[in-house]
Amino acid sequence: MRTGAAFAVLGALLLGPDLLKAQSRPVSPFAHEHPRTELSVALHPALASLGNPDAPTRVRFERFGGQDQPIAAPWWTPLASAVIPGSGQLVMRQRRGVPYLAAEAFLLLQYFEVRSNAREFRSEYQRLAQVARSFFTDQFPAGDFEYYERMEQFVESGAYDLGVNGAFQPEVDTLTFNGFTWRLARRTYWEDPDVMPELDSEAYRRAVDFYEERAVRDEFRWSWQNAQLEQDLFRQTIERSNGAFRRTSQYLGVLIANHALSAIDAFVMLRLSRASGPTGEYRIEGRVPWAPFGRGGLAQGAVPPRE
Secondary structure (H helix, E strand, O other), X not given: OHHHHHHHHHHHHHHOHHHHHHHOOOOOOOOOOOOOOOOOOOOOHHHXXXXXXXXXXXXXXXXXXOOOOOOOXXXXXHHHHHHOOOHHHHHOOOOOHHHHHHHHHHHHHHHHHHHHHHHHHHHHHHHHHHHHHOOOOOOOOOOOHHHHHHHHHOOEOOOOOOOOOOOOOOOOOOOOHHHHHHHHHHHHHOOOOOOOOOOOOHHHHHHHHHHHHHOOOHHHOOEOOOOHHHHXXXXXXXXXXXXXXXXXXXXXXXHXXXXXXXXXXXXXXXXXXXXXXXXXXXXXXXXXXXXXXXOOOOOOOOOOOOO
16 A cells, blocks of 8 residues: 555656646536546555565556546657746646746846856955965966865965975975975875985885975965965855855756756656547556566556546
């Protein structure tokens, strides 16, 4: 019975308010006075005996009423709803398409507004970063996001190369980002991070490669010394930018879900309209093909109206 209940709930969700509202209409035994419209669930008696692997399991949703025939719908209505949510339903003259269309308009407005705010915050923290970089250069090429995250965490980047006479010497002040990176390289590849191996050894070369790949070059060097207020504002602006970009991703996900749900809804209603019988009947049938829920075929024919 739980399997049948699950099918019933699934069908009610897919078919939506059109059929659910039909349940609330009075049903008269006199078909000529009140055409009959109802939602019915037919479960095969084999559900009472789950041990029979050959018995079918099915659920059936039906609508009766000779005066309420679904209109003929073109095959492309699900595609239309996938592109513009609600459009396929409106082509089939179903008011259920209006909420999809309204949701799409609202979500698009929110998406573009939040994305615009996120870009403004990004431009703002890049401008604030120039305060810390202006001590070393008057050219401010944009860095990647990781670069600005490092500026949040460290007051200074440190020098890239402290060497003289052409000898390469990484930054050694571990309070700076470059010094911290060189310390990490030594701990990773040297047996003792405080004892330098031979310059031509593999351990030394690998540590230098690690440092060169991650260290901040001179054109991106920064220092927040005597600019702590600006660094705090920089951190707050990055946090606001990150939050806005996260909301942008969330709105985009909901937009995609709205397109998918509208397309599925239009596809279901298209199948219903094409499966209608001469008496205005249409139905959905489902089967669970796994033992012990049954493997048999579905019974043919419509379930007659209940008196």
